Amino acid sequence: MNNHNETEDSGHDSMNVVPGWNEELESAFSAYNGPYLPGRVVSRHKTVCEILIPGAVVQAGISGALLRIGKQPVVGDFVVLLDQPELGSRTIVNILPRRTCLSRGASGDGSGEQLIAANIDTIFIVTSAGKDLNLRRLERYLIVVYSSGASPVILLNKTDLTDNPARMVEKIQSVAGDVPVIPLSALSKAGLGALSPYLSPGETVALIGSSGVGKSTLINAFFDEAVQKTADVRKDDEKGRHTTTVRQMFFLPNGAIVIDNPGIREIQLGDSSDGLEKAFSDIIHAARNCRFKDCTHRDEPGCAVLEAVKAGLITEERLASYLRLTDELVFQSRKSEIGLKRLEKEKYREIAVTIKKYRKFTRKP
Ligand SMILES: Nc1nc2c(ncn2[C@@H]2O[C@H](COP(=O)(O)OP(=O)(O)OP(=O)(O)O)[C@@H](O)[C@H]2O)c(=O)[nH]1
Ligand SMILES: [Mg+2]
Ligand SMILES: [Zn+2]
Structure with a gap:
């Protein structure tokens, strides 16, 4: 965290210390006077969230009032925290307006849409240059990403396993339209440079894709050290083992934010007719x-x-x-x-x- 010197007219220093914070959020947050803190949800558990606040990552509960009106904070959300240090507690009392919102349809039980993450700028749809490559599945991903409001980018990972990545890129491009398709190898780190335009300071990028395509390996490659656990895919069908189980945000040294996601088994479309038209x-x-x-x-x-x-x-x-x-x-x-x-x-x-x-x-x- 940078060392911010308080001055009389500095107001909140959220702009510098909550990555992704902007003028719009600042003005929404300015309505809160009192023991309130701005924060961003780093990871979500059943009843508590890990929240990045200026200077630290803390745990916070979710207010009953928020839950009663069906508002659920998700990873990436900017939230208002009621800070009660005398009680040793912090509670999320509101969710600030979401710029984009990735959700998937109900899994057949009629319970409505399930939010995955919020305020994402770019979504890396990760596929691998092996048996995972499936154009029909990519189309489904594109629909869901387009309807979230975030910009899709397709990453063709594990190009070290194929002799002809260009042919695969061409195939993917046939369903991707204007969406960039980037071949790379998280393992050998070839092609990673092409991602830097999306990983600029304050930008939030989420990685989605099947289990085993190398999402967590990519995150580790961004850091030059292992921050996430990875695991071998099964030899016979190249299926992953659902190694990542918690959706989580990571902060790159340059101020970019990346979100690792558990592998998606099946992409439900939900209500995304606008996404269909774009895809x-x-x-x-x-x-x-x-x-x-x-x-x-x-x-x-x-x-x-x-x-x-x-x-x-x-x-x-x-x-x-x-x-x-x-x-x-x-x-x-x-x-x-x-x-x-x-x-x-x-x-x-x-x-x-x-x-x-x-x-x-x-x-x-
Ligand atoms: N050959 C090769 N293997 C890779 C590459 N990237 C990842 N892998 C391997 O693929 C396997 C799965 O990688 P993970 O990063 O755990 O995959 P994931 O997408 O995070 O999987 P889940 O967390 O289960 O969703 C590991 O054995 C990685 O070493 C690559 O570029 N080339
Ligand atoms: Mg993973
Ligand atoms: Zn017609």
């Missing part, structure tokens, strides 16, 4: 020339998207993926609209009707 801007762009405004790009006459596929401008796989993801988002939003239980019932009724029809059709006279 598939090539299809959205072509669709402007479809004859019908409500064209579904499946079999309509005058469909410009199908024409673009025919002309080889958009691959069939990509269109199929787009249609599948659209269906999934429609299902998600209906699910949250009318409640999971009812929809499941409806779905089964539909299936039951189909089965009946099918039986009738196939029954021999």
